[in-house]
Amino acid sequence: MGNKLDNQTIASISDLGRRFSDTTILMHEAIAQKAGLSGTDHKYLGLLMQKGAMTAGDLAKLTGLTTGAITGLVDRLEKKNLAKRVFDGEDRRKIMIVPNTEQAMTLLGGIFADLQHKMVNLLSTFSDDELTLIKTYLVATIDVMNDVTRTLQDTDNP
Amino acid sequence: MGNKLDNQTIASISDLGRRFSDTTILMHEAIAQKAGLSGTDHKYLGLLMQKGAMTAGDLAKLTGLTTGAITGLVDRLEKKNLAKRVFDGEDRRKIMIVPNTEQAMTLLGGIFADLQHKMVNLLSTFSDDELTLIKTYLVATIDVMNDVTRTLQDTDNP
DNA sequence: CTAAAAATCTTAGTTACTAAGACAAATGTA
DNA sequence: TACATTTGTCTTAGTAACTAAGATTTTTAG
Known part of the structure; x- marks a missing residue:
């Protein structure tokens, strides 16, 4: 009986994990549209904001896109002043892609502030032990998914 | 001090939420490539497998794509025998899109079994109370994200 | 000093989509 | 019962975002 309940619980959490990811995607699409x-642009702008200025080559490596x-x-981000x-001062082949943090915050700051506020409210209901x-x-689930991804990619490139 | 720690914890969990979603996407891309x-096809095949046979119109509504x-x-899934x-027996305008569950399981079953196995191992380390x-x-975080998404979409269409 | 490598942009072609319209079938109305 | 309207899917034209390969400039290696 306990084992049966465990399987249901495990299936339930797996399903919630999938819904968590799906919902995140939909939310980000709504944010982007807003x-x-x-x-795509929203996703990579977020990455640029998070990591800071970088060369085009580095951004290509980070995203897996071609140069x-x-x-x-x-071009698209520049056009929108984002x-x-x-x-580059030293290497005239290179350019640094610099995010316009101010403009991006003007565009997105309010939306993320709303999300942040709601998340803070939610997380404040948990104790320190619960948050831990x-x-x-x-962390553990991210590790499992990274492990699965690595296994798949390793067998693609023997 | 406690308040400061709370803010760090909250920032940390928000960051983990983002990494959770990013990692899920990368894993699914690796699965698809494998x-x-x-x-795209992998994503919608998964949806079709989950929800079962449906009309093209229903699939359009579910995915937000045009007909x-x-x-x-x-066409693409048919071409791959997926x-x-x-x-439709009754309405000659309609077609039902029927997933080829057997072929899809042949293609993806092993990969998801590996993931499932790893997730079961991980979740088995938690007590019932912890899993709850x-x-x-x-559930609560999904609700927050759905709330944010709804708010954004409502103000798009006044 | 020259060859090779590196960095970014350009070009041609592909994929996956949207929007609008075509066509067939079902439903609504007088 | 006949016709108008609506519905469901496919086709077509056009767009967005990408890959792959090559062009150009610059840096590095020998």
Whole structure:
């Protein structure tokens, strides 16, 4: 009986994990649309904001896109005044892609503030021990997914 | 001090939530690539497997795609023998899109079994009370994200 | 000093989609 | 019962975002 309940619980949590991811995607699509961005541009702008200025080559490596696609992406962000190209002082081949943090915050800050506020309210209902457990679960699940991804990619490239 | 720690904990969990979603996407992209599918086809095949046979119109509503896009998607899945069109007995305008569960399981079953196995191992390390807490967190966070999404969509269409 | 490598952009082609219209079938109305 | 309207899917034209390969400039290696 206990074993049966465990299986149901495990299936339930797996399903919740999937819904968590699906819901995150939908929320980000809604945020992007609200900000007048495509999902793709929103996603990579977020990455640029998080990691800071970087070269086009580095952004290509980070995202898995080709350098041609990065050129197009930066063109689109530049056009919307969300990022700019700054020539590298030392290496004239290189450019640094610099996010326009101020403009991006103007566009997205309010939306994320709302989300942040709601998450703070939610997380404040948990005790420190409970929050530690939640972190443990999230970290461990991320590790499992990374492990599965690595296994798949390793067998693709023998 | 406690308040400061809370803010760090909350920031940490928010960051883990983001990493959880990112990692899920990367894992599914790796699964899709392993199965010889595009990310898009893999995503919607998964939806079809989960929800069962449905009309093209229903699939359009569920996914937010136009009926033209659904035609293309079903063409691609049909071509890979992963789904087929079955004409509706009653309404000759309608077709039912029927997933080829056997073929899909042949393609993806092993990969998901590996993931499932790893997740079962992980979740078995938690007590029943801990699993209940994890579910509470996942459900509540999904609710918050749905709330944010609804708010954004409502103000788009006044 | 020259060859090779690196960094980014350009170009051609592909994929997956949207929007609008075509066509067949079902439903509603007088 | 006949016709108008609506519904469901497919087709077509056009767009967005990408990959792959090559062009160009610059840096590095020998």
